[in-house]
Amino acid sequence: MPEKIGIIGLGLIGGSLAKAFEDAGLKIYGYDKSLDSISSAVECGIFEGLTDDMDEFLGFAPDLIYIAVPVNTAVEILQELGRKNVKTLITDACSTKTTICSEAGKLGLNFCGGHPIAGKEVSGFANSEAELLKGALHILTDGDETNVGFLKKLHEKIGMKVKVMDAEYHDEIFGVVSHFPHLISFALMELILKKDKNLLEYTGGGFKDFTRIAASDPVMWSDIFTDNSEHINNVIDEYIAILDDWKQQINKKEKSVLMKKIRHVSSARQCLYENI
Numbered sequence: 001m002p003e004k005i006g007i008i009g010l011g012l013i014g015g016s017l018a019k020a021f022e023d024a025g026l027k028i029y030g031y032d033k034s035l036d037s038i039s040s041a042v043e044c045g046i047f048e049g050l051t052d053d054m055d056e057f058l059g060f061a062p063d064l065i066y067i068a069v070p071v072n073t074a075v076e077i078l079q080e081l082g083r084k085n086v087k088t089l090i091t092d093a094c095s096t097k098t099t100i101c102s103e104a105g106k107l108g109l110n111f112c113g114g115h116p117i118a119g120k121e122v123s124g125f126a127n128s129e130a131e132l133l134k135g136a137l138h139i140l141t142d143g144d145e146t147n148v149g150f151l152k153k154l155h156e157k158i159g160m161k162v163k164v165m166d167a168e169y170h171d172e173i174f175g176v177v178s179h180f181p182h183l184i185s186f187a188l189m190e191l192i193l194k195k196d197k198n199l200l201e202y203t204g205g206g207f208k209d210f211t212r213i214a215a216s217d218p219v220m221w222s223d224i225f226t227d228n229s230e231h232i233n234n235v236i237d238e239y240i241a242i243l244d245d246w247k248q249q250i251n252k253k254e255k256s257v258l259m260k261k262i263r264h265v266s267s268a269r270q271c272l273y274e275n276i
């Protein structure tokens, strides 16, 4: 187990990881370029060291560097760590994996990618909590077996369930089950705002459930959409074909077909969280 974990990016995910690792008895150090994030982290009192200076952060000599910033920034940070010839094991929490793993490979860094499948539509250290990660899935990208084994144990220690997969396969899966749902939630809000924002006055529980994630962070999500554009584009095309089929059945007033389609998806959705 590492004794000292250095976290880069003290927002929702970096803060939650810091709190969970500290609860597990590890020493936590933090780096963030925002003084607001650093002051919230100072107030929380769990960090052994905090800084907005990369050299000072590296001087804390963490056994593991954990990057928890939006993906494009994470790539820039990897490049900085590469220029500084850092040999420490590095992992990350970014929601896309192919670019970051390939960049770390090109830079010759000691890196293993990760993605905690836990989150919320709110950002920042103030919203972070150790509980967010308990029982959640953590994806690790396959690579050096020692690193994967080490990171698996570390995440299990904070109550996460670990799965290991190829970075490209990760982006294909999460393009469908995470990135695309965020996209259609943003697009639905856009539709209403474009038609007439006063319509929002009439929204009920269904709209609230469907659009919760449309309140998510613009930097994080524009990074994810651009980084995983190929897979997201494929899902958009498949979804348009499905919507087109619904449109045709609705126009033809094919009630029995519509009932069959709804029964099929409704029963799958009803069972989805039964055992959780």
Ligand code: NAD
Binding pocket: 008, 009, 010, 011, 012, 013, 014, 031, 032, 033, 034, 037, 068, 069, 070, 071, 073, 093, 094, 095, 096, 115, 116, 117, 118, 119, 120, 121, 122, 123, 124, 125, 217, 220, 224
């Ligand atoms: P956040 O906005 O809450 O926090 C990001 C933090 O990074 C902020 O404190 C910001 O000041 C800091 N930061 C930005 N640029 C920096 C730089 N150049 N150097 C140092 N610090 C910098 O974001 P978050 O929700 O914690 O997301 C972090 C990462 O985790 C993202 O890559 C995201 O894709 C991934 N992720 C997010 C969720 C979620 O639900 N929010 C879930 C899983 C994974």
